[in-house]
Amino acid sequence: MTVTWEEAGWEQLAPHAGRCRLPGWDCTAGLVAGEGAALMIDAGSSLAEGARLRAEAGRLLGPERRVTHLALTHPHFDHVLGAAAFSGVEVFGAVGLDTALAHGREELRADAVSNGLDPRAAAEAADLLVRPRHLVSGEWTLGLGGGTQVLLANVGPGHTAYDLVVLVPGTDGPEVVFCGDLVEESGEPQAGPDAVPSHWPAALDRLLDLGGEDAVYVPGHGAAVDAAFVRAQRDALAARFGVS
Secondary structure (H helix, E strand, C coil): CCCCCCHHHCCEEEEEEEEEEEEECCCCEEEEEECCCCCCCCCCCHHHHHHHHHHHHHHCCCCCCCCCCCECCCCCCCHHHHHHHHHHCCCEECCCHHHHHHHHHHHHHHHHHHCCCCHHHHHHHHHHCCCCCCCEEEEEEEEECCEEEEEEEEEEEEECCCCEEEEECCCCCCCCEHHHCCCCCCCCCCCCCCCCHHHHHHHHHHHHHHCCCCCCECEEEEECEHHHHHHHHHHHHHHHHHHC
């Protein structure tokens, strides 16, 4: 049975795009639905959360469609540890993300546990971690059928060395940009040891060039924002890190 975005507890952003805010870390997961395919954006923090996302996407898409593609915005546990729940889909990430995940399983597990994830759930997800097969170095246009397309863009480094964003063109609604953690609304942007602060403002400049003034920008954490918010956060990061 197909349900509406509202009935599924998701926020509709455009006719074919929506997102949910996952409990715990207020992490965004997005869905873009075409006629023959669908893209999930980020996979949650555990196998259980990934399975929940896939099930909810199935209810939104109905029996004739399924999630066929998964885009991972960056290699942090709350965005990637649910990826193994999406077996059989085509996985995309920024160039280098595959290597980062292959060598970073223990760090992801430890970070998840230190942030409150059950140790057994963290270990299981890290053991089964899925790496992207399709690596984006610049931009990659992905057709989902029925005229629905998305643009995957490697705009980093910034929040990490592997920041991928997803642009949903506004053919019959506003353009929507899934920003990953390059933008955060529910708190100050987090700059961990894998951040590249000197390049972060430039990554947000590229993000704004992609989306433009009228797009809806969807942070990795928090409520959707506009271009003015992204620009203000860009300027605050530049001041914080002493870059132009």
